[in-house]
Each structure stands twice: as structure tokens, then as C-alpha cells.
Amino acid sequence: SGTTLKLISLDTNCIGFLGTTEASSSLSPLSSLPRRDVRIASRAGSGDQDIPDGIGMARLAWTRLPTADGAVPEGAAAPASPSASDDELFAGVVESLDYEVIENCAYREEQAQRSKFWVPYYVMLKWLFALLIGVGTGLAAIFINLAVENFSGWKYAVTFAIIQHSYFIGFLVYIIFNLALVFSSVYIVTHFAPAAAGSGIPEIKGYLNGVDTHGILLFRTLVGKIFGSIGSVGGGLALGKEGPLVHTGACIASLLGQGGSAKYHLSSRWVRIFESDRDRRDLVTCGCAAGVAAAFRAPVGGVLFALEEVTSWWRSHLMWRVFFTSAVVGVVVQSAMNWCKSGKCGHFGPGGFIIWDISGGQEEYSYQELFPMAIIGVIGGLLGALFNQLTLYITKWRRTYLHKKGKRVKIFEACLISLITSTISFVLPLLRKCSPCPELETNSGIECPRPPGADGNFVNFYCSKDNEYNDLATIFFNTQDDAIRNLFSAKTFHEYSAQSLITFLVLFYSLAVVTFGTAVPAGQFVPGIMIGSTYGRLVGMFVVKFYKKLDVEEGTYALLGAASFLGGSMRMTVSLCVIMVEITNNLKLLPLIMLVLLVSKAVGDFFNEGLYEVQARLRGIPLLDSRPKQVMRNMSAKDACRNQKVVCLPRVSRIVDILSVLRSNKHNGFPVVDRGQNGESLVIGLILRSHLLVLLQSKVDFQNSPFPCGPGILNRHNSSDFVKPPSSKGKSIDDIHLTEDELGLYLDLAPFLNPSPYIVPEDMSLAKVYNLFRQLGLRHIFVVPRPSRVVGLITRQDLLLEENSNSGTTELQSTSV
Ligand code: ATP
Ligand code: MG
Secondary structure, eight states, rough: OOOOOOOOOOGGGGHHHTTOHHHHHOOOHHHHSSSHHHHHHHHHOOOSBBOOOOEEEEOOHHHHHHHTTTTOGGGOSSSSSSSOOHHHHHHTTTTEEOOOOOOOOHHHHHHHOOOTTTTHHHHHHEEEEEEEEHHHHHHHHHHHHHHHHHHHHHHHHHHHHHHHTOHHHHHHHHHHHHHHHHHHHHHHHHTTTTTGOOOOEEEEEEEHHEEEETTTEEETHHHHHHHHHHHHHHHHHHOHHHHHHHHHHHHHHHHHTTTSSTTTTOOGGGGOOOHHHHHHHHHHHHHHHHHHHHHOOOOOHHHHHHIIISOOOOOHHHHHHHHHHHHHHHHHHHHHHHHHHHHTTOOOOTTTTTTTTTTOOOOOOOOGGGGHHHHHHHHHHHHHHHHHHHHHHHHHIIIIIIIGGOOHHHHHHHHHHHHHHHHHHHHHHHHHHOEEEESSOOOOOSEEOOTOOOOEEEEOOOOTTEEEEEEEHHHHSSSSSHHHHHHHSSOOOOOOOOHHHHHHHHHHHHHHHHHTSSSSSSSSSHHHHHHHHHHHHHHHHHHHHHHHHHHHHHHHHHHHHHHHHHHHHHOHHHHHHHHHHHHTTTTGGHHHHHHHHHHHHHHHHHHHHHHHHHHHTTTTTTOSSSSGGGGGOOHHHHHHHTTOEEEEEEEEHHHHHHHHHHHHHOOOOEEEEEEEETEEEEEEEEEEEHHHHHHHOOTOOBSSSOOOOOOHHHHHHHHHHSSOOSSSSSOOGGGGHHHHHHTTTTOOOOGSSHHHHOEEEESSSHHHHHHHHHTTTSOOEEEEOSSOOOOOBBBBHHHOHHHHOTBBBOOOOOOOO
């Protein structure tokens, strides 16, 4: 209307844009569409009657739903102060991604301009990227492993050399070595890449669920993640490098997709066709799978991990590409391993990469063993759930009291934990007696000789005789990979006393809980495997004692224990099972691992949610589960709108009004209303904040008159400005500088808006809206009153275009009522 617009309530507005002959003629951009598009559009909603009164915008994430008795359910509780409203908490902190194709005029113009080679080029590039993601992630994994193994190798070699003369100096050197590595890690993370802290899996899970967390896929995060995990894992903290590799893979994928890092001028234009959130989502999925495949050398495990644990949407095309990426990772890692076998990689030898081949282990099992195995599952469920709960409390406490105080506190905290970890792992083994080596042969000084068939090294630490070893040092004072290999070692000769295992379990569990949440890249797979294999082995020792006649091996129980703890904490089943089989090379144990995982997951689920879900909620990532909550069945879409006044914009708006609307709230989408020919209000679509910001910044579409303008958007804009929804991150309303004169100009929004946003009737059950929202990966849904007329029905037949095509032309069949 041209008068000052503030907030318009949608109470009297109507939906009826698509297809009404009035609307298509009043909107010049539509008249420029290819004829077929107009025809389809008019079928979808033609008619001259209005659909009355629009109502609101449904928002599903973080809608706190009251239970039947009016209380807000636990799982939906917001992380920070309970008095703050959800909008205050999350508006602006996290942002949803736009997976929907916005079929605005720019999109249609671009489609019309595409040559026939575009689709093959696009498909080919996707496969090429799948290849590059595999190679990149594989190389990153090799680099991290090489660095970690070499740093740890030097550390232990130097320490062992020094303790031959003085334990105290050896202790100091060991502590300083660890401290330096951990300091480098926490310094990189706090000063350079804050988003690289933690495993990154909750954030990636959130990303694939449709929520963008600031900074998770940046180049600096990738660098911070790689170098940070070298420091934190090399520094001997109770954490692993596998979770961070998933994040690393995702970063590599995303950076490749956007053609490199724009900030550091490392981007290339010819590959920048995957800038839309949809394409990036697919690439990130490939990256996640590649990460797991590289971390565990488990290609199938990687694919299943992506499918089961991180993605929310899955398509069969994607499955193929993910599969391909994982296979590429497998080849790259294997080639590097072969190359390193000749000793070119320093301390990184055949045992370097994570793989614990226990093929020499127990081949048969009897039904009597199922009971102790189920007990392992129960213990795993209990300890896993406890781990999730404790880490939740500690992370909350840290956030409230510690991390607010700045980077120095974070650095101090990580260094203190490093000191404690080093002290425990060095001093405790000193308290243990040494045992004679299993096979009395001449000793190399550091390790007992490996008995035939047994894996691992037996650390001669504080043992006066050469042919003795210290069982606690063997698991505590060792690299994680070697420690796990020792715990899994198959040939039973009771290497570990129950006392050592219990000491290790209690201390390592506590260390893992305390270390979780420090500002360093940290994975939970390896600590989980270490904790689980310890109690698994303990149970194994009892079984050996009680079932004397059976051929029971403690290593097998250690493996089952590891699976049970991971199942009890992360709650994965299929992917974990396959990963365990792949890393241990023992297919015979598959049914047992399945049993243990099922039991531990069931027990864990009884108490709380999985580790990643808990952590995602804590970080304010509003994940949408795959199923709606029970209470949603009794609520309608209108209930979810919470009587809000919808903030919308008129089709032709004054610049000053757009600015004031953008400043007055943090919403990212606004319905756009127009006047129909009879003066009634029509909702003609949805405009994104990010698009408004692009328009205000570029200024080329400003016009003097308050009347609609014409098409030709791509003459004035880059196609990527509108076709691929730019994230409004990076652009903010404060970056927009307009003169007084410009503020008085007008902007026609019609060509840039999404003319066909999803719409639901107000009384649709919220459960149904939830499913729609979740399954289509939506960001906004309009809630409107019940329509008064039906212009057509679309059934399966109408969607089978080819079968209905008649003499070369493709037509939609109409089924009118
Ligand atoms: P997202 O945060 O998922 O990227 P958004 O930023 O557009 O989407 P928010 O503004 O964060 O959405 O949503 C917070 C609340 O505001 C929700 O309850 C939603 O229904 C409401 N809301 C969103 N857009 C509008 C709007 N244009 N007018 C009125 N209320 C809105
Ligand atoms: Mg928002």
C-alpha cells in the first residue's frame, strides 16, 4: 500500500496464489513461465473462490509440548535458564537449513537457461566429489594416525630410556611431553577453531537433521580438528580420534562442495554447483561415512553409521555414492598401510592403524555362555547410561561455572586433566607387582616377546627382571591402540589380574567422564572400547573359572564388553555391530555381538537417551526425532502456532519498512501478501530473510514506483544469490548501509519469493504435521484455515507422467470433483 508497514496480522489474509487466473495475470513473473508450468500451476489450485483466513506458521523444533497434565516433558527442556522463552534461546543461535527447492523466478529462469549437458555434468561432478571426499578423508586419517603414533612412539621411547636411570626424571619428561601436546591442542581449539572441540558428531547429526550450528563446517574447524586431535590423542588423554574423523570427513565434504574456502581465497568457481543446502547435505553424508570408514577401516560400517546414526533423510542414490566413497577410503588407507609396512613411517607400523585382529580367538561357544554374555550386555547398558548421565551433568556444570570465564580457564582445565591423567597412568602401575612373562625367552628390554598367536606388547615397567611384565602398565602406560590390542589378545594365559582390571576400569571411566567436554577434539569410541573390554575381560575371567571344561577365551569377552559399552552409551546397533566385526576380522562372533548390543541398548534406553542425542540437546541443537511425541496426536497445527501474530510483508514494500521488519525480529521467513483484483488479501508466498538481505545489499532491484516490476532477475543478479538459498549467516542486517533516498524506494518481492510453500490446514493433527515436516526436511509451513473448495485431486496416476503422455507431449491428467 505504500504506507508505513509495521506488523500485519494474517487474520484477514488469504492463500490462493498458485493458479488463480487473477494471480497469474497480476504477477508479471508468472506470465513469463513456460506454458507447461503455468498449466500445472493452474491445475494445482485454480478457481476463483478464495480460501479464507491464513493463520500462522508452524514451528516444530523446540516447541515445548505440555503433557496431558500440563507439565513440560523432560526431553524438551531447554538447556539454559528455564525462565527464558525458547524463542529467546534459539532465535539467532541455531538456524535451520533450506532443503526445499525454492521455485522462484530466478530458479525458473536458471532452469530455462541450462543446457542439455548440465544434468550429466552435475551427476558426474557428484561422483567425482564422492571420490575426492574418500581420498581426502583417507589421507586425513592417515596423517592423524601417523602423527599420533609417532608422537606417542617418541614419548614412550624417550620415557622408557630415561626410566632405566631415574624414574623421577622419566616421570617429568612424560608429563611435560603430554602437557605440551595437550596444550597445543587446546590452544588451537580455543584460539583458532572453537567449533572443533568435542567429537562433532552431535553437530553433524544436527546438520543432517536440518539445523546449522555456527562454524562447524569451516576450513579453520577442519584444520583445528586435525591438529587438535593429534595433540589430544597423542597427549594420552582418555579420548579417541575416531569421532573427530567423522567431523573431519564432513568438513572436507562440505568444503569441496562449496569449491574450497572462500575466506582464505582457496575457492574455485568451476566446482561451485553444490552450494545449496540439499547438495551439501548429501556431500556431508558421504563425508561422515568416509570418516568412520577411515577411522576403523570399516567401509560397510561407515555406510551403516551414516544411515543409522547421523542422517535423517536417505535416498537410494545417496546410498550408492556413500558406498563408493567408503570403498575409496578403504583402498586409500590400505595403500598407505602397505607403504608404511617397510618402516618408512617411523613408529607407525603394521599395528598403527586401528584394527584389532583377533581371528585367532574363540571359534565356538556353547549355550551356557549366553548367560554371562547377556550379563555383559546389562553391565554395558548400565555403565553406558551412567556415562551419558554423568557427562551430561558435568558438561552442564562446566558451561555454567567454568567455560564462561574465558579461554584461559579452558586451557588450564585441559592442562590440569592432562597432568592428572599422566600422573595416574605413570604412578599407578608402579604400585603393581610384576609377573613373569608368559614365555621365558630373552627379552628386548621393553616388551616381553609376543607369545605365538597372541597380540599386543607386554610392558616391562618397573620390573627388575627382563622377563617380567607389569599388567597395569600394559594397559595404562601404552598407546590406546596397543592397550586395546592387549585387552583383546586372544590366547588366554590370564595376563591381567582382576585387581588391575578393576583399578583400570574405575580410574579410566572417571578420567573419560571428566575429559569429556574439555575444549579439545575428542571421540568416545576408543575410551568406550577400553572401558568395555576391561569389564568384558573381568567377566571372561569368571567364566573361565566357572566353566572350566569350555574353551573360553577372555579376549572374546573383552570384545563383547567393548560392543556392549558402545551400545549402552551410543545406542547404535547395526552399524556398531558391523564396525566391531570389521575391526576384529572375526565373523564368527557376529551373533554374539548382536545379542550383546541388543541387550545393552535396551537397558540403556530404559534410563536415558543416547550420548549424541543428549549432547545435541545440551548444545541447543533442536533435533527432530524420527517419530512425533505421543502428545502431538491430541494437538492441532493451530495449537503449535501459539497465538502468534504473523509477521508478513506486502508484495511491494518500502525499503525502510523491510528494514524495520527485519530489525524487529529474528525470523528467517516471512509470508508475502498481495491484494487480489477484488481487493482481497492473497498470500503469494514466503520470502527468506537471507534473500531480503541479498536484495537490500545489492540494491539493484530498488524501484521508484510502488507497482510490480518485471522478470529478468538473472540479468541483475548472480544465479546463486537466489536459486541456492544463501545462509543468512555471514550476512547481517548491520552490514546493510542505505542512504536516506534509498530508504524511500520500493522493492517488488514477487520474483524472489517461494511461491509454493507447504501449507497445512489448521486442524491437522500436530503429529501429522510433524511427519510432513520431518520427512520433507522443511523449514517453514503455513497454517491456514480449512479450504472451502477443492479444485482437483492428484493421485498416483497423475504423477506417472510418462504413462499418460500422449503423442509426445507430457500432460497431467486431471481428476476434478
Ligand atoms: P529457523 O530458526 O528454523 O531457521 P526461523 O528463524 O524462521 O526458522 P524462528 O524465528 O526461529 O524461525 O521461529 C521462532 C518462532 O517464531 C516460532 O514459533 C515460529 O512459529 C515463529 N515465527 C517464525 N516466523 C514467523 C513470522 N514470520 N511471523 C510470526 N511468527 C513467526
Ligand atoms: Mg530462527
